[in-house]
Amino acid sequence: MRRFSEARGHETPDELWLCQHPPVYTQGITGKLQHVLNAGAIPVVRSTRGGQVTYHGPGQIVAYPLINLKRHGIFVREYVCRLEESAIRTLLHFGVSGFRVAGAPGVYVALPGAPERPPRQQAPQAPAQPDFTGLAKIAALGVKVTRGCTYHGLALNVHMDLAPFHGIHPCGYSALTVTDLHTIGVHAALEDVQAVLQQQLTHLLAT
Known part of the structure; x- marks a missing residue:
């Protein structure tokens, strides 16, 4: 991706580019080592993307859009919103409501038994700690x-072994639960x- 870009x-x-990765933890360019709790036999790879540590593995779709934002007239914030929207619309196709959380890029779903949240709620300003x-x-x-x-992009969990997420603070948040469609x-x-x-x-991303 870097060479192409x-x-x-x-x-x-x-x-x-769409793919699945073998089990691997990737650490963002400013990632903090304290968010890797127990990597075990899974390699930890330093990445040039933003953000903290996450896990990639079989059963997860990883999408790498290699897009010329200047040519499309898209600003970075709008690009991130479009990535999130692509995941939200994909989830909706399968009957699942996806949510944004202010201050924590990505897409989230309701835990079983949790109170219903307003769809796609996004505060004007990110709170000190994401909710x-x-x-x-x-x-x-x-x-x-x-x-x-x-380059880099989006990872959507479909049917994967979620146990490796317990070896890290996903995306740098100790209280964050990770799930998949299955x-x-x-x-x-x-x-x-x-x-x-x-x-x-x-x-x-084409318009």
């Missing part, structure tokens, strides 16, 4: 922009979820 010119076509009450994270974001072009009762094939996510990303 450094070599591309203004007319280089955008690309969207994760009744929510679990299902999609994580980590981006990098160089010369107006993006755990909340959506037994969709990963290929089907990926097809919807690809469609949403292509639509939201």
Whole structure:
């Protein structure tokens, strides 16, 4: 991704890479080591994206949009919102409401039995501490922009081993719960979820 982004010119076509990773923890460029509690045999890789530590593994869709934001006239904040919106719309396709949390980029879903929250609620200003009450994270974001072009991106949990998230403070938050579609009762094939996510990303990032 870095080589592609450094070599591309203004007319280089955008690309969207979709994949799954073998088990790995990735640490953001300003990530703090205290958020890695017990990595065990899983490697910890320093990354050039923003944010703290997260986990990637089989059963999780990782999307890397390589987008020229300047050419599309998209600002970074809007780009992040569009990534979140692509995950929210993908979840909605499978009957799940996704939420944003002020101050904590990503997409969240309600925990079973939790009080209903207003959909897509977002405070004008981020609070000192994000409010994760009744929510679990299902999609994580980590981006990098160089010369107006993006790499890294979005990870959406479909049906994966969630145990490795207990070895870290996910995204730097000790109180954050992580879930996937299977755990909340959506037994969709990963290929089907990926097809919807690809469609949403292509639509939201092409205009």
